[in-house]
Amino acid sequence: MRRVRRGQTGIVSNSRVLFGDYAARWTASVPAPAESFTYATVIEAGRQFPLLGLRLPGPRTVVVTAGFHGDEKSGPLTLLDHAAEIVAYAAARGVGLQIYPCVNPSGFEAHTRYNLSGERPNNDFLRYEISPGVWRGELRTGQAFSEVAPVGGGGPKETVALARQLATGPVPVAALDLHQDNFIHGHWFYAYVFGDLAAYRPLLARSGGLVPVLRSSIVDSGQDPDGDVFADSEGFIVSHDGSITDKFQRDGVTYTAAIETTTETPAPIAAEINLIWIRGFIDLAAAPAPAVAGARPAQETRQNGGIGVNPAPSKEIGEHVRGTE
Numbered sequence: 001m002r003r004v005r006r007g008q009t010g011i012v013s014n015s016r017v018l019f020g021d022y023a024a025r026w027t028a029s030v031p032a033p034a035e036s037f038t039y040a041t042v043i044e045a046g047r048q049f050p051l052l053g054l055r056l057p058g059p060r061t062v063v064v065t066a067g068f069h070g071d072e073k074s075g076p077l078t079l080l081d082h083a084a085e086i087v088a089y090a091a092a093r094g095v096g097l098q099i100y101p102c103v104n105p106s107g108f109e110a111h112t113r114y115n116l117s118g119e120r121p122n123n124d125f126l127r128y129e130i131s132p133g134v135w136r137g138e139l140r141t142g143q144a145f146s147e148v149a150p151v152g153g154g155g156p157k158e159t160v161a162l163a164r165q166l167a168t169g170p171v172p173v174a175a176l177d178l179h180q181d182n183f184i185h186g187h188w189f190y191a192y193v194f195g196d197l198a199a200y201r202p203l204l205a206r207s208g209g210l211v212p213v214l215r216s217s218i219v220d221s222g223q224d225p226d227g228d229v230f231a232d233s234e235g236f237i238v239s240h241d242g243s244i245t246d247k248f249q250r251d252g253v254t255y256t257a258a259i260e261t262t263t264e265t266p267a268p269i270a271a272e273i274n275l276i277w278i279r280g281f282i283d284l285a286a287a288p289a290p291a292v293a294g295a296r297p298a299q300e301t302r303q304n305g306g307i308g309v310n311p312a313p314s315k316e317i318g319e320h321v322r323g324t325e
Contacts, residue, residue: 017073019102019109022080023050026101029083030054033091040161044106044116051105051161056087058096060285061170064278065100065162065244066178068123070107070114074261074270075178082275089279093286098169104158119156123177125163125247127151128240139240148250151242162244173285174255175248178274181219182263189265189273190214190231192239192258194249200257203280204235207273211265219260255284 030036034056041050064086066075079086079101090097102108106116114120127135128145139145150163181188189207193200204213213235229239240246248256259277261270 016111017077017109019049019105022076022102022108023052023105026052026080026083029080031084031087033057034083034087034097039100039165042106042115042157042161047106049105051103051158051165052101053165054083054087054097054099054101056090056095056097058090058094060094061096061098061172062090062278062281062285063098063100063166063172063175063248064178064281065103065176067102067104067108068177068244069179070104070110070112071182072180072263073108073111074180074263074265074267075274076102076108077267078178078271078274078278081271086275086278086282090282093282095282095285097282098172100162100165103162104156115156115158117156122156122159123243124155124159125151125244126242126250128242137242150247171251172248172253174281175245175253176256176277176281177243177245177258178277179258179260180263180265180270181260184214184219184262185264186262187211187265187269188214188262190219190235190237190260191277192237192241192243192245192260194238194245194256195254197234197236199255199284200236200280201234203277206276207259208235210269210273211261255281257281 027036034054037053037055038050039053041048043049064079066079079099083099083101086099087097104115104122107114110116114122121137124137127137127149128139128143129135129147129149130139130143130145132146135149136145151159155163181190189211190213191200191204207213214231215235216231216233218230219237229237229241231237243258245256245258257277259273261273265273
């Protein structure tokens, strides 16, 4: 297995964007029949930051999230610049949308990974009980566990708000989380996935036509160079890391992925890769879903979903943090 050259790149297009401008443009960019909404407001540095969303009704829903990490601009900007196109694509196929375009607004404006309070990690939703009373935020490859539970509290305020919002809606058919990797140098792509890899291979191939796919490599964003998180020979990662992607697959979502372009990838190319996967997930949701033994039916309303329904502890500062967190 090869290791790629690491160290934060510091090269990100559009690294400084005022969130007030972003929010105003977002509200103006959302076309009917979709609607823009605010699902919560958080306070950072004495300022109010609205948490933005988009909803489009439909019998089969795709959830798209972006902007967990404020220094990963491509996802929020792709959704802002292409909201009308995405809504039209979904509506034409009878697919509903829930989009949360900028999960961490204060970090987005300040160009920091976490919010201005430094609450971390923020893509952090699940705990695994690996032995009686011992909970972990992630599983090593092949590690057994006895129970999985939502985070019990104490998480970043944006994560708590998003978990509560998701708990009010139906379980989607597909869920996509847009990220970037600012530790790996060069133009690369890889994806964290769950489910049938055959569904994702066409999207991976089209992404690979724009930038190289990172294969057979450690890709843990510099957080743990000796860890066991790596892209396989195709460029996929299957990792139970407690992230929103992990949460969705535990909820029974058929298609769930977190995609990563490096921040050195030119912004238009990163945006096109994001759109490949957004359109691809809408297409997957539009098609009949394969039966999965033991999975909850898609669109079933959550019960006891989100933060605070189980006393599983929050991840401690200093505990290992995955690249998606």
